[in-house]
Amino acid sequence: QSALTQPASVSASPGQSITISCTGTNSDVGGYHYVSWYQHHPGTVPKLVIYEVMNRPSGVSSRFSGSKSGNTASLTISGLQAEDEAQYYCCSYTDRGTWVFGGGTKLHVL
Amino acid sequence: EVEVVESGGGLVQPGGSLRLSCEVSGLTVSSKYMSWVRQGPEKGLEWVSVIYSGGNTHYTDSVKGRFTISRDDSKNTLFLQMKSLRVEDTAVYYCVHGIKNAFEFRGQGTLVTISS
Numbered sequence: 001q002s003a004l005t006q007p008a009s010v011s012a013s014p015g016q017s018i019t020i021s022c023t024g025t026n027s028d029v030g031g032y033h034y035v036s037w038y039q040h041h042p043g044t045v046p047k048l049v050i051y052e053v054m055n056r057p058s059g060v061s062s063r064f065s066g067s068k069s070g071n072t073a074s075l076t077i078s079g080l081q082a083e084d085e086a087q088y089y090c091c092s093y094t095d096r097g098t099w100v101f102g103g104g105t106k107l108h109v110l
Numbered sequence: 111e112v113e114v115v116e117s118g119g120g121l122v123q124p125g126g127s128l129r130l131s132c133e134v135s136g137l138t139v140s141s142k143y144m145s146w147v148r149q150g151p152e153k154g155l156e157w158v159s160v161i162y163s164g165g166n167t168h169y170t171d172s173v174k175g176r177f178t179i180s181r182d183d184s185k186n187t188l189f190l191q192m193k194s195l196r197v198e199d200t201a202v203y204y205c206v207h208g209i210k211n212a213f214e215f216r217g218q219g220t221l222v223t224i225s226s
Contacts, residue, residue, distance in 0.1 A: 047111075098168045
């Protein structure tokens, strides 16, 4: 039951766009439309920002978008703002009825 | 408004046991899938266990046979019984509820420290 693979960190300047990848297998990311993304600022509780690959919960900025191709899901944040600096995690349902998170990606807004 | 309050964490020696509780208001635990997710020190989020509305349960491989998830529908409370605890089980444990095939974190978590 290996964690989904995410880059350890990404960096960009305010106003730019970034994409964080999340790679799994046919048994999780590739097999289901149940990929979600979470934003986690230090000292706070993780916040759901994308569910079912590409849907945004109410109240989440339209600058956040999600997609999937094969076994890799992606989170794109456009028009970067300082407040976007955080840890980001992907998560997927698996064919065993379990769930698995990615290792997390630290977003640095320069 | 959904509110979640986790409790039961603490300092335990390796090999010991703990029972975590999660009191929920604003939703019926038996109507949702409920999970425990943990975050070790300087580590990422790790999914631990789930109980589906029908009662089916699943666990991450590292806790199988040692942890048991359950719920008390009359008290709208989720539990995680943990035994044979290991140093690597040290983490903040979050009780999360299922929403739209994802999870929503509402509680602040409860800290479990395994150390001699």
